[in-house]
């Protein structure tokens with residue numbers, strides 16, 4: 001396995017990743033401390049999948065290795081913690097360095113108590129066997145796999161398995177993680193793990209809303225998040241988080257539509273669709289419970305206000321000016337969520353017209369230009385700009401010259 005893994009490291013990792021690993025290993029060799037690559041990157045390497053994060057475990061002082069590594073890579077240690085963990089960025093990579101540790105949980109869902117430990121201890125604190133493997137990087141041992149919990153067997157069998165019976169009790173965010181990995185990798189939650197998971201679903205109540213939200217938002221980073229939502233729904237996990245969260249056929253269909261209509265990363269759009277069937281009150285209650293960012297809050301709230309605006313105020317045959325007037329106060333993601341949820345027809349076309357064309361139309365003239373034409377600064381200038389914009393939207397104004405002529409006419 002050693003030679004095979006060593007060549008996998010060389011063949012599958014990007015040059016930047018290899019550089020980081022080599023520099024880190026050189027520093028560790030000089031200090032005579034053991035250094036390992038762990039977690040997702042090892043799993044992905046064995047599966048021959050790419051991975052964006054580098055997780056390194058050091059049996060010794062990770063902070064001092066982090067300082068030296070940052071200086072060799074000409075980057076900065078972005079954060080460090082009292083548990084001996086450090087984080088830095090290098091090129092597009094995020095690098096985490098941790099001091100090998102043992103963890104114990106005083107009560108379900110609480111943060112663990114941390115002690116220094118060896119690599120075995122460090123792997124034992126992890127969520128699943130497939131994430132509990134390490135590859136040593138020191139010279140002489142480069143490429144040796146450390147796999148005390150038989151992660152490689154489970155990887156070959158396609159199984160997500162916890163390391164011990166209290167795993168979901170200690171930290172029930174692992175329930176969401178199990179579902180996410182299972183669906184991403186096309187694996188199966190192993191039978192005993194699955195029985196244990198079902199038995200401990202109520203433990204989700206012991207975890208802080210912030211941690212639940214964090215894991216849920218990671219669903220949105222998956223290529224097909226609807227699969228994880230569907231599985232979480234079937235297992236009764238989703239309803240534990242919120243009774244109105246549904247990973248049903250509606251959600252799948254609309255997540256797929258979201259990917260078709262939205263040009264960029266769909267994370268926020270998925271969130272808007274997850275709450276699209278909420279009432280305003282349900283949404284307010286959700287916002288109170290979880291610590292959503294300002295951007296998320298605006299997107300969710302505006303999704304629901306646009307939905308009611310569409311139901312009550314939109315009608316067939318609206319002019320471009322009217323479409324613009326009705327939609328301009330909404331953030332684009334709220335419009336995209338309503339577009340993804342809209343049935344084909346005129347309304348859908350209006351939203352598309354706004355997003356693809358009307359929202360990009362601007363006046364050429366600015367407020368300062370209008371003042372320079374002799375209009376006194378004040379509300380009148382804003383009014384004129386609005387009129388000019390509407391002229392552009394309706395097509396009656398087509399050029400800068402038209403705009404200036406129009407202002408002169410208005411000013412007379």
Ligand code: ATP
Nearest residue numbers: 038039040041053055125126127131132171173174
């Ligand atoms: P991804 O591909 O989703 O980024 P990852 O395995 O790199 O997967 P991270 O969330 O970055 O996942 O975590 C890194 C490693 O830390 C995991 O592989 C796992 O070993 C461990 N880990 C993360 N969260 C937990 C947890 N809640 N309980 C136990 N171990 C965890």
